[in-house]
Amino acid sequence: MFKKLIEESTGKSPWLFHINAGSCNGCDIELVSVLTPRYDAERLGFKLAGSPRHADIVVVTGPITAQSLPRVLRSIEQVPEPRCIVTMGSCPQSGNVFRGSYSICGPLSKYVHVDVDVAGCTPKPEAVIDGLALATQILQEKRRAMK
Amino acid sequence: MDFPFVKEAISQLFSKPSCAMYPAVESIAAPRYRGRIAFDPTKCINCLMCERVCCGGAITHTVEKTEEGDKITRSFNLGCCTFCAHCMDFCNHGAIQLTQDYHMIATKEEDLIVSGTFIKKPPVKKAVPPKPAAPAAPAAPVGADAPGGPKETAAPAEAPKPRDDGKPVQDPAKCVYCTICARKCPAGALTVDRAAKTWTLDEDVCVGCGTCAAACPKNAIIM
Numbered sequence: 303m304f305k306k307l308i309e310e311s312t313g314k315s316p317w318l319f320h321i322n323a324g325s326c327n328g329c330d331i332e333l334v335s336v337l338t339p340r341y342d343a344e345r346l347g348f349k350l351a352g353s354p355r356h357a358d359i360v361v362v363t364g365p366i367t368a369q370s371l372p373r374v375l376r377s378i379e380q381v382p383e384p385r386c387i388v389t390m391g392s393c394p395q396s397g398n399v400f401r402g403s404y405s406i407c408g409p410l411s412k413y414v415h416v417d418v419d420v421a422g423c424t425p426k427p428e429a430v431i432d433g434l435a436l437a438t439q440i441l442q443e444k445r446r447a448m449k
Numbered sequence: 450m451d452f453p454f455v456k457e458a459i460s461q462l463f464s465k466p467s468c469a470m471y472p473a474v475e476s477i478a479a480p481r482y483r484g485r486i487a488f489d490p491t492k493c494i495n496c497l498m499c500e501r502v503c504c505g506g507a508i509t510h511t512v513e514k515t516e517e518g519d520k521i522t523r524s525f526n527l528g529c530c531t532f533c534a535h536c537m538d539f540c541n542h543g544a545i546q547l548t549q550d551y552h553m554i555a556t557k558e559e560d561l562i563v564s565g566t567f568i569k570k571p572p573v574k575k576a577v578p579p580k581p582a583a584p585a586a587p588a589a590p591v592g593a594d595a596p597g598g599p600k601e602t603a604a605p606a607e608a609p610k611p612r613d614d615g616k617p618v619q620d621p622a623k624c625v626y627c628t629i630c631a632r633k634c635p636a637g638a639l640t641v642d643r644a645a646k647t648w649t650l651d652e653d654v655c656v657g658c659g660t661c662a663a664a665c666p667k668n669a670i671i672m
Contacts, residue, residue, distance in 0.1 A: 342466075345468070392505065392527075392530060395529070396505075398529060401529070417556065418554060418555070421527045421554075421555065422484075422551065422553055423530065428551065428552075429551045429553060429554065435472065440556075
């Protein structure tokens with residue numbers, strides 16, 4: 303019974319870890335607006351974690367610069383399985399307008415499996431909430447598969 | 450003892466939250482919000498202007514030769530798009546629209562690609578009429594030069610008429626051979642020689658997009 307209770311409650315409180323991989327700060331501001339009282343994703347259980355070791359969902363913004371690549375990968379490795387990786391905005395998916403630059407190592411899908419893409423430049427906060435809700439579903443499926 | 454804030458605190462307890470209850474209450478984007486791209490392949494003429502102005506390189510096309518003509522598939526990768534709406538602004542035929550739809554969530558890359566297919570028929574070549582028409586264009590300036598004296602009377606008489614197939618016609622009376630039209634042409638169909646004062650149109654390459662007429666500072670091109 304306790305196991306079932308824990309399983310259900312973990313699905314209702316996914317913790318986020320936010321990685322800025324050279325973003326222009328637009329997506330970061332939108333992510334903050336999602337978590338603060340206006341859009342209040344915390345009412346759905348999302349909480350920003352300070353350490354990747356406490357997180358369930360990783361939100362990556364920015365086009366993965368050469369400087370940030372090893373740090374991004376190290377941070378993602380520290381997130382315990384099952385984890386869900388969400389890319390926010392066009393940059394981590396393709397490089398966007400920075401594509402082809404000598405200092406861009408993206409897209410992120412070259413290095414890790416990306417579960418959810420939220421498109422937009424920047425995405426609307428409602429779209430981010432949609433994406434996180436989908437990520438939570440995927441996370442629950444992964445948890446069940448691990449058992 | 451005076452507690453001025455008690456009244457405020459109690460009233461706040463019973464008021465509605467200021468938060469947007471998004472998943473429960475649907476929210477509509479602002480009227481001119483630039484969201485998911487809607488592409489109308491029936492209006493597209495494949496002038497390639499959208500691909501030229503796209504800063505993210507999100508617009509691509511593939512050409513497949515069929516019996517009816519070239520089968521062109523134009524695709525917009527929303528995962529690469531900056532939603533700047535340059536493609537919409539530059540499309541002379543209104544084939545591209547950015548909608549208010551902001552729900553662009555995908556688990557696969559293919560979900561973020563908007564595409565449309567249309568068949569572009571090759572230009573119909575008339576057997577006889579183009580032949581007299583082709584020498585007629587260079588002949589017109591010659592005819593204008595020949596009378597020499599009565600130039601003013603000759604100019605209004607030879608004002609060109611717009612063509613039936615939607616391709617540009619040059620007005621030699623207005624044209625200053627600045628070559629702006631040739632540089633603006635996305636298909637590279639125009640050749641303008643400044644020294645020789647010639648303006649030639651490659652009819653097979655021209656898509657009739659109207660960019661040259663819009664760019665002409667002297668309004669010397671008629672569509």
